[in-house]
Amino acid sequence: MSAAACEPPCLSLDHVTVAYRGRIVLQDVTMSVPHGGQVAVVGPNGAGKSTLFKALVGLLPLREGRIELRDRDPRGAAEPIAYVPQREEIDWSFPVTVADVVMMGRYGRLGWLRRPQAADREVVTRCLEELSIDDLATRPVGELSGGQQQRVFLARALAQEPHVLLLDEPFTGVDVNAKEALLELLERLRRLGITVLVSTHDMQTASQRFAHVALLNGRLIAYGAPADVFTPPHISTAFGGHALFLDEMVVIDDCCHGEEPA
Amino acid sequence: MIHWLTEPFTFEFMQRALAASLIVGVVCSVLGCFVVLRAMAFLGDALAHAILPGVAIAYLLGANLLAGALIAAVLVASFIGLFSRKGAVKEDTAIGILFAAALALGVVLISTVRSYATDLTHILFGNVLGVSPGDLWVTAILAVAVLATVMLLYKELLLASFDPVLAHTLGRRPELLRFVMLFLLAFTVVVSLQTVGVGLVAAMLVTPAATAYLLTRRLAAMMAVAAALGAACSVAGLYLSYYLNVASGAAVVLVATALFLAAFVAAPHRGLLARRLARRGAA
Numbered sequence: 001m002s003a004a005a006c007e008p009p010c011l012s013l014d015h016v017t018v019a020y021r022g023r024i025v026l027q028d029v030t031m032s033v034p035h036g037g038q039v040a041v042v043g044p045n046g047a048g049k050s051t052l053f054k055a056l057v058g059l060l061p062l063r064e065g066r067i068e069l070r071d072r073d074p075r076g077a078a079e080p081i082a083y084v085p086q087r088e089e090i091d092w093s094f095p096v097t098v099a100d101v102v103m104m105g106r107y108g109r110l111g112w113l114r115r116p117q118a119a120d121r122e123v124v125t126r127c128l129e130e131l132s133i134d135d136l137a138t139r140p141v142g143e144l145s146g147g148q149q150q151r152v153f154l155a156r157a158l159a160q161e162p163h164v165l166l167l168d169e170p171f172t173g174v175d176v177n178a179k180e181a182l183l184e185l186l187e188r189l190r191r192l193g194i195t196v197l198v199s200t201h202d203m204q205t206a207s208q209r210f211a212h213v214a215l216l217n218g219r220l221i222a223y224g225a226p227a228d229v230f231t232p233p234h235i236s237t238a239f240g241g242h243a244l245f246l247d248e249m250v251v252i253d254d255c256c257h258g259e260e261p262a
Numbered sequence: 263m264i265h266w267l268t269e270p271f272t273f274e275f276m277q278r279a280l281a282a283s284l285i286v287g288v289v290c291s292v293l294g295c296f297v298v299l300r301a302m303a304f305l306g307d308a309l310a311h312a313i314l315p316g317v318a319i320a321y322l323l324g325a326n327l328l329a330g331a332l333i334a335a336v337l338v339a340s341f342i343g344l345f346s347r348k349g350a351v352k353e354d355t356a357i358g359i360l361f362a363a364a365l366a367l368g369v370v371l372i373s374t375v376r377s378y379a380t381d382l383t384h385i386l387f388g389n390v391l392g393v394s395p396g397d398l399w400v401t402a403i404l405a406v407a408v409l410a411t412v413m414l415l416y417k418e419l420l421l422a423s424f425d426p427v428l429a430h431t432l433g434r435r436p437e438l439l440r441f442v443m444l445f446l447l448a449f450t451v452v453v454s455l456q457t458v459g460v461g462l463v464a465a466m467l468v469t470p471a472a473t474a475y476l477l478t479r480r481l482a483a484m485m486a487v488a489a490a491l492g493a494a495c496s497v498a499g500l501y502l503s504y505y506l507n508v509a510s511g512a513a514v515v516l517v518a519t520a521l522f523l524a525a526f527v528a529a530p531h532r533g534l535l536a537r538r539l540a541r542r543g544a545a
Contacts, residue, residue, distance in 0.1 A: 057431050083431060094299060094424050095481050104421050108432035113414060140479050156428075 016065035040206035105159030291492030294471035307464035314368025388511030
Protein backbone atom coordinates (compact mmCIF):
# COMPACT_ATOMS: atom_id res chain seq x y z
CA MET A 1 0.00 0.00 0.00
CA SER A 2 1.63 3.23 -1.04
CA ALA A 3 0.99 6.65 0.39
CA ALA A 4 1.85 8.49 -2.79
CA ALA A 5 -0.41 6.77 -5.28
CA CYS A 6 -3.59 8.68 -4.53
CA GLU A 7 -5.92 10.27 -7.06
CA PRO A 8 -6.89 13.68 -5.79
CA PRO A 9 -9.20 14.56 -4.23
CA CYS A 10 -8.35 12.34 -1.31
CA LEU A 11 -7.55 12.38 2.34
CA SER A 12 -3.94 11.70 3.25
CA LEU A 13 -2.16 11.38 6.57
CA ASP A 14 1.59 11.71 6.63
CA HIS A 15 3.49 10.48 9.72
CA VAL A 16 0.75 11.76 12.00
CA THR A 17 1.59 11.60 15.70
CA VAL A 18 -0.83 12.73 18.38
CA ALA A 19 -0.05 13.22 22.06
CA TYR A 20 -2.43 13.81 24.94
CA ARG A 21 -1.29 15.10 28.34
CA GLY A 22 2.29 14.46 27.43
CA ARG A 23 1.70 10.85 26.44
CA ILE A 24 1.88 9.74 22.82
CA VAL A 25 -1.42 8.13 21.97
CA LEU A 26 -1.02 7.66 18.22
CA GLN A 27 2.32 7.20 16.56
CA ASP A 28 3.43 7.75 12.99
CA VAL A 29 0.25 7.05 11.07
CA THR A 30 0.61 7.24 7.31
CA MET A 31 -2.28 6.35 5.06
CA SER A 32 -4.38 7.76 2.30
CA VAL A 33 -8.01 7.26 1.48
CA PRO A 34 -9.27 7.60 -2.09
CA HIS A 35 -12.12 9.86 -3.03
CA GLY A 36 -15.37 8.19 -1.99
CA GLY A 37 -13.50 5.46 -0.19
CA GLN A 38 -14.94 3.71 2.83
CA VAL A 39 -12.63 2.70 5.63
CA ALA A 40 -13.46 0.72 8.75
CA VAL A 41 -11.10 1.68 11.56
CA VAL A 42 -10.71 -1.17 14.01
CA GLY A 43 -8.59 -1.99 17.02
CA PRO A 44 -8.88 -2.65 20.72
CA ASN A 45 -10.17 -0.11 23.22
CA GLY A 46 -7.65 2.65 23.71
CA ALA A 47 -6.07 1.95 20.31
CA GLY A 48 -6.44 5.53 19.17
CA LYS A 49 -9.51 5.32 16.93
CA SER A 50 -11.31 8.28 18.50
CA THR A 51 -7.99 10.09 18.78
CA LEU A 52 -7.44 9.71 15.06
CA PHE A 53 -10.84 11.19 14.29
CA LYS A 54 -10.40 14.08 16.68
CA ALA A 55 -7.02 14.88 15.15
CA LEU A 56 -8.53 14.80 11.66
CA VAL A 57 -11.16 17.33 12.61
CA GLY A 58 -8.86 19.60 14.59
CA LEU A 59 -10.06 18.83 18.11
CA LEU A 60 -6.61 17.53 19.03
CA PRO A 61 -3.35 19.08 17.84
CA LEU A 62 -0.76 17.09 15.89
CA ARG A 63 2.57 16.67 17.56
CA GLU A 64 4.05 15.68 14.24
CA GLY A 65 2.97 15.01 10.72
CA ARG A 66 0.50 16.46 8.26
CA ILE A 67 -3.07 15.92 7.24
CA GLU A 68 -4.17 16.91 3.77
CA LEU A 69 -7.48 16.88 2.03
CA ARG A 70 -7.21 17.73 -1.65
CA ASP A 71 -3.64 18.83 -0.98
CA ARG A 72 -4.68 21.38 1.63
CA ASP A 73 -4.88 21.30 5.42
CA PRO A 74 -8.58 20.67 5.99
CA ARG A 75 -8.80 21.76 9.62
CA GLY A 76 -10.23 25.25 9.99
CA ALA A 77 -11.34 25.37 6.35
CA ALA A 78 -15.06 25.50 5.52
CA GLU A 79 -15.54 22.23 7.39
CA PRO A 80 -15.08 19.69 4.64
CA ILE A 81 -14.76 17.07 7.40
CA ALA A 82 -17.79 16.22 9.52
CA TYR A 83 -17.40 14.28 12.76
CA VAL A 84 -20.10 12.37 14.63
CA PRO A 85 -18.76 11.40 18.08
CA GLN A 86 -19.86 8.27 19.85
CA ARG A 87 -21.54 10.14 22.68
CA GLU A 88 -22.71 13.68 22.31
CA GLU A 89 -22.02 15.71 25.42
CA ILE A 90 -25.09 17.78 24.99
CA ASP A 91 -27.51 19.40 27.37
CA TRP A 92 -30.58 17.43 26.34
CA SER A 93 -32.92 19.85 28.08
CA PHE A 94 -31.84 22.68 25.77
CA PRO A 95 -34.80 24.21 23.92
CA VAL A 96 -33.99 23.15 20.38
CA THR A 97 -35.95 21.07 17.92
CA VAL A 98 -34.57 18.40 15.62
CA ALA A 99 -34.65 20.85 12.71
CA ASP A 100 -32.74 23.43 14.78
CA VAL A 101 -30.00 20.92 15.55
CA VAL A 102 -29.61 19.82 11.94
CA MET A 103 -29.51 23.47 10.82
CA MET A 104 -26.46 23.93 13.06
CA GLY A 105 -24.57 21.85 10.54
CA ARG A 106 -24.98 24.74 8.09
CA TYR A 107 -23.44 27.36 10.36
CA GLY A 108 -19.94 26.77 9.13
CA ARG A 109 -20.93 27.64 5.59
CA LEU A 110 -23.07 30.57 6.70
CA GLY A 111 -20.34 32.56 8.37
CA TRP A 112 -20.73 34.82 11.36
CA LEU A 113 -23.51 37.26 10.59
CA ARG A 114 -25.74 35.66 7.96
CA ARG A 115 -29.07 34.04 8.75
CA PRO A 116 -30.05 30.65 7.33
CA GLN A 117 -31.43 31.00 3.80
CA ALA A 118 -34.03 29.03 1.89
CA ALA A 119 -31.26 26.94 0.35
CA ASP A 120 -30.07 25.96 3.83
CA ARG A 121 -33.56 24.96 4.86
CA GLU A 122 -33.76 22.77 1.76
CA VAL A 123 -30.54 21.02 2.68
CA VAL A 124 -31.84 20.45 6.21
CA THR A 125 -35.09 18.97 4.88
CA ARG A 126 -33.21 16.65 2.55
CA CYS A 127 -30.94 15.45 5.34
CA LEU A 128 -33.90 14.81 7.59
CA GLU A 129 -35.55 12.76 4.84
CA GLU A 130 -32.32 10.89 4.15
CA LEU A 131 -32.30 9.72 7.76
CA SER A 132 -36.08 9.17 7.85
CA ILE A 133 -36.63 11.63 10.66
CA ASP A 134 -38.48 14.35 8.76
CA ASP A 135 -41.61 13.63 10.80
CA LEU A 136 -39.63 14.52 13.94
CA ALA A 137 -38.50 17.91 12.68
CA THR A 138 -40.40 20.01 15.22
CA ARG A 139 -39.85 17.77 18.22
CA PRO A 140 -37.53 18.94 20.99
CA VAL A 141 -34.34 16.96 20.81
CA GLY A 142 -34.55 15.80 24.42
CA GLU A 143 -37.78 13.90 23.76
CA LEU A 144 -36.28 11.44 21.28
CA SER A 145 -35.07 7.91 21.82
CA GLY A 146 -31.36 7.11 21.69
CA GLY A 147 -31.57 5.76 18.16
CA GLN A 148 -33.49 8.78 16.92
CA GLN A 149 -30.98 11.10 18.54
CA GLN A 150 -28.15 9.34 16.77
CA ARG A 151 -29.90 9.89 13.47
CA VAL A 152 -30.34 13.58 14.25
CA PHE A 153 -26.61 14.04 14.72
CA LEU A 154 -25.91 12.05 11.61
CA ALA A 155 -28.31 14.30 9.69
CA ARG A 156 -26.48 17.31 11.11
CA ALA A 157 -23.16 15.96 9.87
CA LEU A 158 -24.64 15.45 6.41
CA ALA A 159 -26.05 18.98 6.46
CA GLN A 160 -22.48 20.22 6.55
CA GLU A 161 -22.16 18.80 3.02
CA PRO A 162 -18.79 17.38 3.94
CA HIS A 163 -16.18 15.78 1.69
CA VAL A 164 -15.26 13.41 4.51
CA LEU A 165 -17.49 11.92 7.17
CA LEU A 166 -16.12 10.42 10.39
CA LEU A 167 -18.43 8.17 12.41
CA ASP A 168 -17.21 7.07 15.82
CA GLU A 169 -18.68 3.64 16.67
CA PRO A 170 -22.05 4.16 14.98
CA PHE A 171 -22.88 0.44 15.16
CA THR A 172 -22.48 0.16 18.91
CA GLY A 173 -25.76 -0.52 20.62
CA VAL A 174 -27.96 -0.41 17.53
CA ASP A 175 -30.24 -3.18 16.37
CA VAL A 176 -29.91 -5.08 13.10
CA ASN A 177 -32.42 -2.94 11.22
CA ALA A 178 -30.75 0.28 12.24
CA LYS A 179 -27.38 -1.15 11.27
CA GLU A 180 -28.63 -2.14 7.84
CA ALA A 181 -30.17 1.29 7.32
CA LEU A 182 -26.89 2.88 8.24
CA LEU A 183 -24.92 0.64 5.85
CA GLU A 184 -27.35 1.52 3.07
CA LEU A 185 -26.81 5.19 3.83
CA LEU A 186 -23.06 4.67 3.62
CA GLU A 187 -23.52 3.05 0.22
CA ARG A 188 -25.46 6.09 -1.01
CA LEU A 189 -22.72 8.35 0.31
CA ARG A 190 -20.11 6.30 -1.50
CA ARG A 191 -21.91 6.85 -4.78
CA LEU A 192 -21.97 10.58 -4.05
CA GLY A 193 -18.22 10.51 -3.64
CA ILE A 194 -18.21 11.27 0.08
CA THR A 195 -15.29 9.63 1.85
CA VAL A 196 -16.31 7.85 5.02
CA LEU A 197 -14.26 6.57 7.95
CA VAL A 198 -16.12 4.47 10.47
CA SER A 199 -14.64 3.17 13.70
CA THR A 200 -16.15 -0.01 15.00
CA HIS A 201 -15.70 -3.06 17.17
CA ASP A 202 -17.85 -5.08 14.79
CA MET A 203 -15.10 -6.94 12.92
CA GLN A 204 -17.50 -8.96 10.82
CA THR A 205 -19.19 -5.91 9.41
CA ALA A 206 -15.80 -4.31 8.93
CA SER A 207 -14.52 -7.27 6.98
CA GLN A 208 -17.65 -7.92 4.90
CA ARG A 209 -19.02 -4.48 4.11
CA PHE A 210 -15.97 -2.23 3.80
CA ALA A 211 -13.46 -1.94 0.97
CA HIS A 212 -10.63 -0.82 3.25
CA VAL A 213 -9.78 -1.55 6.86
CA ALA A 214 -7.30 0.25 9.09
CA LEU A 215 -6.10 -1.74 12.10
CA LEU A 216 -4.79 0.46 14.89
CA ASN A 217 -3.20 0.00 18.24
CA GLY A 218 -1.26 3.09 19.13
CA ARG A 219 0.06 2.97 15.60
CA LEU A 220 -1.18 1.82 12.21
CA ILE A 221 -0.60 -1.92 12.17
CA ALA A 222 -2.17 -2.63 8.80
CA TYR A 223 -4.21 -0.82 6.17
CA GLY A 224 -5.76 -2.21 3.03
CA ALA A 225 -8.37 -4.72 1.89
CA PRO A 226 -9.95 -6.75 4.73
CA ALA A 227 -8.31 -9.98 3.60
CA ASP A 228 -4.88 -8.34 3.77
CA VAL A 229 -5.49 -6.75 7.14
CA PHE A 230 -7.22 -9.53 9.03
CA THR A 231 -4.32 -11.97 9.12
CA PRO A 232 -3.16 -13.83 12.23
CA PRO A 233 0.09 -11.89 12.57
CA HIS A 234 -1.72 -8.54 12.35
CA ILE A 235 -4.45 -9.58 14.75
CA SER A 236 -1.87 -10.90 17.15
CA THR A 237 0.07 -7.66 17.04
CA ALA A 238 -3.02 -5.58 17.55
CA PHE A 239 -4.74 -7.55 20.27
CA GLY A 240 -1.81 -9.27 21.92
CA GLY A 241 -2.86 -11.64 24.65
CA HIS A 242 -6.52 -10.72 24.19
CA ALA A 243 -6.66 -12.82 21.04
CA LEU A 244 -6.76 -16.62 21.31
CA PHE A 245 -6.17 -18.64 18.18
CA LEU A 246 -8.15 -21.87 18.00
CA ASP A 247 -8.28 -24.31 15.09
CA GLU A 248 -11.26 -22.83 13.31
CA MET A 249 -11.44 -19.39 14.77
CA VAL A 250 -9.94 -16.57 16.77
CA VAL A 251 -11.46 -15.50 20.08
CA ILE A 252 -10.94 -11.90 21.02
CA ASP A 253 -11.86 -10.42 24.38
CA ASP A 254 -11.80 -6.73 23.79
CA CYS A 255 -11.91 -4.91 27.06
CA CYS A 256 -9.98 -2.95 29.64
CA HIS A 257 -7.22 -1.55 27.46
CA GLY A 258 -5.76 1.88 27.92
CA GLU A 259 -7.82 5.02 28.05
CA GLU A 260 -8.27 7.35 25.17
CA PRO A 261 -8.59 11.08 25.71
CA ALA A 262 -12.22 11.95 26.35
CA MET B 263 -59.87 52.71 36.42
CA ILE B 264 -57.89 54.41 33.68
CA HIS B 265 -57.01 57.13 36.11
CA TRP B 266 -55.65 54.53 38.51
CA LEU B 267 -53.42 53.17 35.75
CA THR B 268 -52.19 56.53 34.51
CA GLU B 269 -51.91 58.56 37.69
CA PRO B 270 -48.37 57.43 38.63
CA PHE B 271 -47.01 58.49 35.27
CA THR B 272 -48.07 62.06 35.49
CA PHE B 273 -44.80 62.46 37.37
CA GLU B 274 -41.68 62.80 35.24
CA PHE B 275 -39.55 60.77 37.59
CA MET B 276 -42.09 57.96 37.35
CA GLN B 277 -41.97 58.13 33.56
CA ARG B 278 -38.21 57.69 33.72
CA ALA B 279 -38.65 54.95 36.29
CA LEU B 280 -41.02 53.16 33.93
CA ALA B 281 -38.64 53.49 31.00
CA ALA B 282 -35.70 52.22 33.07
CA SER B 283 -37.72 49.34 34.47
CA LEU B 284 -38.94 48.23 31.05
CA ILE B 285 -35.44 48.36 29.60
CA VAL B 286 -34.00 46.37 32.49
CA GLY B 287 -36.84 43.87 32.42
CA VAL B 288 -36.32 43.13 28.74
CA VAL B 289 -32.51 43.07 28.64
CA CYS B 290 -32.10 40.96 31.78
CA SER B 291 -34.66 38.44 30.61
CA VAL B 292 -33.22 38.03 27.12
CA LEU B 293 -29.65 37.56 28.31
CA GLY B 294 -31.04 35.60 31.23
CA CYS B 295 -32.06 32.86 28.81
CA PHE B 296 -28.38 32.08 28.27
CA VAL B 297 -27.68 32.46 31.99
CA VAL B 298 -30.30 29.85 32.77
CA LEU B 299 -29.33 27.43 29.99
CA ARG B 300 -25.60 27.68 30.66
CA ALA B 301 -26.00 27.49 34.45
CA MET B 302 -24.41 30.89 34.96
CA ALA B 303 -26.80 32.12 37.66
CA PHE B 304 -24.17 32.10 40.37
CA LEU B 305 -21.71 33.77 38.05
CA GLY B 306 -24.20 36.51 37.26
CA ASP B 307 -24.90 37.13 40.94
CA ALA B 308 -21.20 37.19 41.73
CA LEU B 309 -20.48 39.63 38.93
CA ALA B 310 -23.17 41.94 40.27
CA HIS B 311 -21.72 41.90 43.79
CA ALA B 312 -18.16 42.18 42.59
CA ILE B 313 -18.70 45.55 40.99
CA LEU B 314 -19.61 47.16 44.29
CA PRO B 315 -16.06 48.44 44.93
CA GLY B 316 -16.17 50.18 41.55
CA VAL B 317 -19.44 51.86 42.43
CA ALA B 318 -18.06 52.72 45.87
CA ILE B 319 -14.97 54.39 44.46
CA ALA B 320 -17.07 56.42 42.03
CA TYR B 321 -19.33 57.36 44.91
CA LEU B 322 -16.42 58.55 47.04
CA LEU B 323 -14.97 60.50 44.15
CA GLY B 324 -18.33 62.07 43.44
CA ALA B 325 -18.16 60.63 39.96
CA ASN B 326 -20.95 59.01 37.99
CA LEU B 327 -21.89 55.73 39.63
CA LEU B 328 -22.77 54.05 36.37
CA ALA B 329 -19.35 54.81 34.97
CA GLY B 330 -17.69 53.29 38.03
CA ALA B 331 -19.95 50.27 37.73
CA LEU B 332 -19.17 49.82 34.05
CA ILE B 333 -15.42 49.92 34.51
CA ALA B 334 -15.56 47.52 37.46
CA ALA B 335 -17.93 45.18 35.61
CA VAL B 336 -15.73 44.91 32.55
CA LEU B 337 -12.66 44.32 34.72
CA VAL B 338 -14.31 41.61 36.80
CA ALA B 339 -15.77 39.92 33.71
CA SER B 340 -12.30 39.82 32.14
CA PHE B 341 -10.80 38.27 35.28
CA ILE B 342 -13.52 35.66 35.48
CA GLY B 343 -13.01 34.82 31.83
CA LEU B 344 -9.25 34.49 32.22
CA PHE B 345 -9.33 32.49 35.43
CA SER B 346 -11.92 29.98 34.35
CA ARG B 347 -9.93 29.19 31.23
CA LYS B 348 -7.20 27.65 33.33
CA GLY B 349 -9.71 25.22 34.80
CA ALA B 350 -7.36 24.29 37.64
CA VAL B 351 -9.27 25.73 40.60
CA LYS B 352 -12.90 24.86 41.19
CA GLU B 353 -14.60 27.82 39.63
CA ASP B 354 -17.49 27.71 42.09
CA THR B 355 -15.29 28.18 45.15
CA ALA B 356 -13.05 30.81 43.59
CA ILE B 357 -16.04 32.88 42.55
CA GLY B 358 -17.63 32.52 45.98
CA ILE B 359 -14.56 33.82 47.75
CA LEU B 360 -13.91 36.62 45.29
CA PHE B 361 -17.35 38.09 45.24
CA ALA B 362 -17.87 38.08 48.98
CA ALA B 363 -14.55 39.87 49.37
CA ALA B 364 -15.47 42.41 46.72
CA LEU B 365 -18.82 43.06 48.37
CA ALA B 366 -17.14 43.56 51.75
CA LEU B 367 -14.61 45.93 50.21
CA GLY B 368 -17.37 47.96 48.64
CA VAL B 369 -19.31 48.22 51.90
CA VAL B 370 -16.20 49.25 53.80
CA LEU B 371 -15.44 51.99 51.28
CA ILE B 372 -18.96 53.34 51.28
CA SER B 373 -19.28 53.21 55.06
CA THR B 374 -16.58 55.88 55.36
CA VAL B 375 -19.30 58.42 54.48
CA ARG B 376 -21.82 59.42 57.17
CA SER B 377 -24.98 58.98 55.13
CA TYR B 378 -23.87 55.64 53.84
CA ALA B 379 -26.82 53.53 54.95
CA THR B 380 -29.33 55.08 52.55
CA ASP B 381 -26.94 55.22 49.65
CA LEU B 382 -25.84 51.65 50.23
CA THR B 383 -29.44 50.53 50.26
CA HIS B 384 -30.00 52.21 46.92
CA ILE B 385 -26.95 50.59 45.41
CA LEU B 386 -27.81 47.18 46.77
CA PHE B 387 -31.51 47.20 46.05
CA GLY B 388 -32.10 49.84 43.41
CA ASN B 389 -33.38 53.38 43.36
CA VAL B 390 -35.53 53.50 40.30
CA LEU B 391 -37.27 56.65 41.45
CA GLY B 392 -33.98 58.48 41.36
CA VAL B 393 -33.13 57.78 37.70
CA SER B 394 -31.83 60.95 36.05
CA PRO B 395 -32.25 61.71 32.31
CA GLY B 396 -28.52 61.16 31.83
CA ASP B 397 -28.68 57.79 33.54
CA LEU B 398 -31.61 56.82 31.38
CA TRP B 399 -29.63 57.57 28.19
CA VAL B 400 -26.69 55.46 29.34
CA THR B 401 -29.06 52.65 30.29
CA ALA B 402 -30.80 52.77 26.93
CA ILE B 403 -27.55 52.78 24.94
CA LEU B 404 -26.08 49.85 26.86
CA ALA B 405 -29.33 47.93 26.51
CA VAL B 406 -29.44 48.46 22.76
CA ALA B 407 -25.82 47.34 22.50
CA VAL B 408 -26.55 44.14 24.42
CA LEU B 409 -29.71 43.27 22.50
CA ALA B 410 -28.12 44.06 19.14
CA THR B 411 -25.17 41.80 19.93
CA VAL B 412 -27.45 38.97 20.99
CA MET B 413 -29.41 39.30 17.77
CA LEU B 414 -26.37 39.51 15.51
CA LEU B 415 -24.57 36.62 17.17
CA TYR B 416 -27.71 34.60 17.93
CA LYS B 417 -26.81 31.43 16.09
CA GLU B 418 -23.19 31.50 17.26
CA LEU B 419 -24.26 31.90 20.90
CA LEU B 420 -26.84 29.16 20.43
CA LEU B 421 -24.28 26.77 19.00
CA ALA B 422 -21.60 27.55 21.58
CA SER B 423 -24.12 26.99 24.37
CA PHE B 424 -25.63 23.80 22.99
CA ASP B 425 -22.63 21.99 21.47
CA PRO B 426 -19.21 23.54 22.08
CA VAL B 427 -17.55 20.59 20.32
CA LEU B 428 -19.31 21.27 17.03
CA ALA B 429 -18.75 24.99 17.54
CA HIS B 430 -15.05 24.28 17.78
CA THR B 431 -14.88 22.10 14.69
CA LEU B 432 -16.83 24.62 12.65
CA GLY B 433 -14.47 27.38 13.72
CA ARG B 434 -17.15 29.24 15.66
CA ARG B 435 -14.72 29.93 18.58
CA PRO B 436 -16.77 28.96 21.64
CA GLU B 437 -14.05 30.28 23.99
CA LEU B 438 -14.24 33.72 22.41
CA LEU B 439 -18.01 33.65 22.61
CA ARG B 440 -17.81 32.90 26.31
CA PHE B 441 -15.93 36.16 26.77
CA VAL B 442 -18.56 37.93 24.69
CA MET B 443 -21.25 36.54 26.93
CA LEU B 444 -19.40 37.63 30.07
CA PHE B 445 -19.14 41.18 28.74
CA LEU B 446 -22.81 41.19 27.80
CA LEU B 447 -23.53 40.04 31.33
CA ALA B 448 -21.36 42.86 32.69
CA PHE B 449 -23.28 45.48 30.68
CA THR B 450 -26.60 43.98 31.73
CA VAL B 451 -25.67 44.08 35.39
CA VAL B 452 -24.74 47.77 35.09
CA VAL B 453 -28.03 48.48 33.32
CA SER B 454 -29.92 46.81 36.17
CA LEU B 455 -28.20 48.64 38.99
CA GLN B 456 -30.77 51.35 39.05
CA THR B 457 -33.97 49.39 39.14
CA VAL B 458 -33.14 46.31 41.16
CA GLY B 459 -29.65 47.01 42.44
CA VAL B 460 -26.68 44.76 42.93
CA GLY B 461 -28.48 42.46 45.32
CA LEU B 462 -31.40 41.49 43.14
CA VAL B 463 -30.11 41.59 39.57
CA ALA B 464 -29.54 37.83 39.68
CA ALA B 465 -33.27 37.40 40.17
CA MET B 466 -34.05 39.43 37.06
CA LEU B 467 -31.53 37.40 35.10
CA VAL B 468 -32.89 34.05 36.19
CA THR B 469 -36.56 34.17 37.10
CA PRO B 470 -38.31 35.45 33.94
CA ALA B 471 -36.07 33.25 31.76
CA ALA B 472 -36.76 30.21 33.93
CA THR B 473 -40.49 30.90 33.65
CA ALA B 474 -40.18 31.23 29.89
CA TYR B 475 -38.31 27.91 29.72
CA LEU B 476 -41.32 26.18 31.23
CA LEU B 477 -43.60 27.67 28.61
CA THR B 478 -41.66 27.29 25.35
CA ARG B 479 -39.83 24.70 23.25
CA ARG B 480 -37.35 26.74 21.24
CA LEU B 481 -34.78 29.31 22.24
CA ALA B 482 -36.18 32.17 20.13
CA ALA B 483 -39.62 31.71 21.66
CA MET B 484 -38.07 31.45 25.11
CA MET B 485 -36.35 34.82 24.64
CA ALA B 486 -39.50 36.50 23.38
CA VAL B 487 -41.62 35.19 26.25
CA ALA B 488 -38.90 36.05 28.77
CA ALA B 489 -38.74 39.61 27.47
CA ALA B 490 -42.50 39.98 27.74
CA LEU B 491 -42.50 38.55 31.26
CA GLY B 492 -39.59 40.76 32.29
CA ALA B 493 -41.38 43.85 31.04
CA ALA B 494 -44.65 42.83 32.69
CA CYS B 495 -43.03 42.16 36.08
CA SER B 496 -41.20 45.45 35.97
CA VAL B 497 -44.34 47.44 35.29
CA ALA B 498 -46.35 45.51 37.89
CA GLY B 499 -43.61 45.99 40.48
CA LEU B 500 -43.56 49.70 39.78
CA TYR B 501 -47.31 49.99 40.31
CA LEU B 502 -47.06 48.00 43.53
CA SER B 503 -44.34 50.23 44.86
CA TYR B 504 -46.29 53.36 43.99
CA TYR B 505 -49.57 52.32 45.55
CA LEU B 506 -48.32 50.20 48.43
CA ASN B 507 -45.29 52.34 49.19
CA VAL B 508 -42.81 49.50 49.13
CA ALA B 509 -39.34 49.10 47.61
CA SER B 510 -39.85 48.81 43.86
CA GLY B 511 -36.90 46.59 42.97
CA ALA B 512 -37.93 44.01 45.50
CA ALA B 513 -41.56 44.25 44.37
CA VAL B 514 -40.52 43.49 40.79
CA VAL B 515 -38.63 40.41 41.93
CA LEU B 516 -41.57 39.14 43.97
CA VAL B 517 -43.93 39.54 41.00
CA ALA B 518 -41.45 37.64 38.81
CA THR B 519 -41.24 34.86 41.39
CA ALA B 520 -45.01 34.62 41.66
CA LEU B 521 -45.23 34.22 37.89
CA PHE B 522 -42.56 31.54 37.99
CA LEU B 523 -44.42 29.60 40.66
CA ALA B 524 -47.62 29.82 38.65
CA ALA B 525 -45.85 28.46 35.58
CA PHE B 526 -44.08 25.78 37.61
CA VAL B 527 -47.43 24.44 38.70
CA ALA B 528 -49.65 25.13 35.73
CA ALA B 529 -47.51 25.17 32.57
CA PRO B 530 -49.05 23.08 29.75
CA HIS B 531 -46.44 20.35 29.28
CA ARG B 532 -43.77 20.98 31.85
CA GLY B 533 -45.87 22.12 34.80
CA LEU B 534 -46.28 20.02 37.92
CA LEU B 535 -49.98 19.37 37.32
CA ALA B 536 -49.52 18.51 33.66
CA ARG B 537 -46.82 15.98 34.47
CA ARG B 538 -48.85 14.37 37.27
CA LEU B 539 -51.80 14.02 34.92
CA ALA B 540 -49.60 12.56 32.19
CA ARG B 541 -48.15 10.01 34.58
CA ARG B 542 -51.60 8.99 35.75
CA GLY B 543 -52.79 8.76 32.18
CA ALA B 544 -49.91 6.51 31.25
CA ALA B 545 -50.32 4.26 34.27
